[in-house]
Amino acid sequence: MSSGWSHGVNTKQIGNKTEARILSTLVAAGYGVSIPFGDNEKYDLILDDGSRLYRVQCKTGWREDACIRFKTGSKTTVDGDPTVVDYDTTVDAFAVRCRDSGELYWVPSDDVGKKSTYLRLTEPAIDHPRVRLATDYLLEDRLTHLEDTR
Numbered sequence: 001m002s003s004g005w006s007h008g009v010n011t012k013q014i015g016n017k018t019e020a021r022i023l024s025t026l027v028a029a030g031y032g033v034s035i036p037f038g039d040n041e042k043y044d045l046i047l048d049d050g051s052r053l054y055r056v057q058c059k060t061g062w063r064e065d066a067c068i069r070f071k072t073g074s075k076t077t078v079d080g081d082p083t084v085v086d087y088d089t090t091v092d093a094f095a096v097r098c099r100d101s102g103e104l105y106w107v108p109s110d111d112v113g114k115k116s117t118y119l120r121l122t123e124p125a126i127d128h129p130r131v132r133l134a135t136d137y138l139l140e141d142r143l144t145h146l147e148d149t150r
Contacts, residue, residue: 018060018097019044022139025104026095029143042074042090049146054092063100067118068134070096086114095139105134106142 023045026033032048043055061070072094073084087109094112096105096119105119111132119134 014060014099015058018099019058021097021102022056022058022095022104025139026143031143042087045095047093055090057087057091057094059094059096061096061098061105061119063098063121064118066122067120068096068098068101068103068105069116069118070094071115072112072117073115084115096137103134104139105137106139107132107137111137 023033023035026045026047032050034046034048036043036046041055042057044058045056047054047056059070059072061068063069073086076083076085089109091109093109094105094107094117096107097103098105107117107119111117117132119132119137121134123133124131
């Protein structure tokens with residue numbers, strides 16, 4: 001059965017692929033990475049840069065128009081009613097894999113919206129403080145910045 005994301009692959013499998021790709025990239029870059037026990041935490045990984053721990057939520061993004069979009073809210077059920085809960089201060093960053101390009105992004109939690117976040121692939125026609133360019137959040141570049149702050 002298709003989930004709409006990929007032929008014959010469900011959303012849990014897609015999330016596992018995203019998390020594995022991010023985990024392997026972080027480990028290959030020399031970072032310590034821990035995985036919390038169980039599925040009850042709002043973060044998927046803990047990144048250790050040698051001086052600080054980062055709670056990381058892994059997300060799969062997709063191309064939508066001239067953007068990479070990823071959800072920054074989590075669906076849950078409260079008193080029998082489905083609701084979207086944001087991650088608030090429970091994560092420090094979102095690590096995102098674009099399912100269309102395979103590109104990885106690192107987006108600090110201060111830079112995301114409550115339900116979804118869009119990373120623009122092209123320069124916008126107007127300058128706006130809420131516009132986020134995908135190139136500013138490339139994982140490889142952001143990890144270099146983390147190293148510079150050690």
